[in-house]
Amino acid sequence: MLHCLHKYGLLVVKNVPCKNSPPASAAFDPVDQSRLVSERVAPLMETFYGLLWDVVSLPDAENVAYTNVRLDLHQDLLYFESPPGIQLLHCQLNTVAGGEALFSDSFAQARHFRREYPDHYETLLRTPVAFHYRRLGRRRRFVRTTFEHDGLNEIERVNYSPPFMAPVEGLTFDEVQRFYEAFALWEQTVSDARWHHTRRYAKGDLIVFDNRRVLHARTAFESATGERHLRGSYLRLDDWRAAWRQHCGGTAAGGSDADDCPRSDWGWEDPTAESE
Numbered sequence: 490m491l492h493c494l495h496k497y498g499l500l501v502v503k504n505v506p507c508k509n510s511p512p513a514s515a516a517f518d519p520v521d522q523s524r525l526v527s528e529r530v531a532p533l534m535e536t537f538y539g540l541l542w543d544v545v546s547l548p549d550a551e552n553v554a555y556t557n558v559r560l561d562l563h564q565d566l567l568y569f570e571s572p573p574g575i576q577l578l579h580c581q582l583n584t585v586a587g588g589e590a591l592f593s594d595s596f597a598q599a600r601h602f603r604r605e606y607p608d609h610y611e612t613l614l615r616t617p618v619a620f621h622y623r624r625l626g627r628r629r630r631f632v633r634t635t636f637e638h639d640g641l642n643e644i645e646r647v648n649y650s651p652p653f654m655a656p657v658e659g660l661t662f663d664e665v666q667r668f669y670e671a672f673a674l675w676e677q678t679v680s681d682a683r684w685h686h687t688r689r690y691a692k693g694d695l696i697v698f699d700n701r702r703v704l705h706a707r708t709a710f711e712s713a714t715g716e717r718h719l720r721g722s723y724l725r726l727d728d729w730r731a732a733w734r735q736h737c738g739g740t741a742a743g744g745s746d747a748d749d750c751p752r753s754d755w756g757w758e759d760p761t762a763e764s765e
């Protein structure tokens with residue numbers, strides 16, 4: 490499971506038991522089955538949404554996730570200094586029309602974008618973007634660039650969550666223009682359906698994905714046609730990497746202790762490669 494999650498950034502554990510307990514009980518459910526699976530890897534990461542949180546359609550929702558509208562591709566909680574490393578979504582019930590899940594490998598997309606638009610890629614590598622959250626007395630903000638590199642000049646991070654982007658600041662008029670031109674092209678790449686993996690949640694599916702790499706989305710759904718209930722949780726990036734290192738890294742993978750989740754084998758196939 491850890492190897493698969495490392496390589497593809499996404500996996501599905503099927504038939505994880507669920508009892509569709511009322512959403513309000515999630516935070517107090519000590520034997521939640523998705524929690525039993527995730528805690529074999531690492532302790533859950535608590536945020537202001539709780540240890541476990543329920544994605545259901547609510548009136549007067551505090552977050553757009555708790556409605557029935559479409560959510561475009563994004564990563565969660567980029568306004569935190571340390572956003573979650575792994576996200577788990579456990580389907581408790583899904584009888585509505587719509588609400589399909591979409592995923593894309595932002596690293597593969599970023600490599601493609603770097604090849605196709607090197608100047609625009611460089612602009613997004615250099616331009617700081619603030620991600621912010623201000624609701625219910627909670628105020629969070631953290632500044633990142635859209636792409637980040639490691640010491641070998643390889644892509645180490647992609648940061649993409651347009652609904653939580655603050656207006657760009659401290660740039661000249663020309664820099665702002667260059668940024669939005671580059672960002673619009675990057676959005677085209679992100680939203681190109683050829684890169685997307687689509688899946689309909691089945692009861693008992695536990696979808697596990699790397700929140701720092703794999704973008705996620707959902708299509709709109711019709712609340713009147715049934716019920717849709719996902720139970721979510723997060724793992725910290727440090728804890729997930731430690732678990733990977735312990736079970737798959739070092740001598741277990743034929744590498745050394747210095748291996749820090751090597752990225753050489755990361756990336757879904759490039760769907761545009763045949764036409765190039």
Ligand SMILES: [Fe+2]
Pocket residue numbers: 554563564565705
């Ligand atoms: Fe999300």
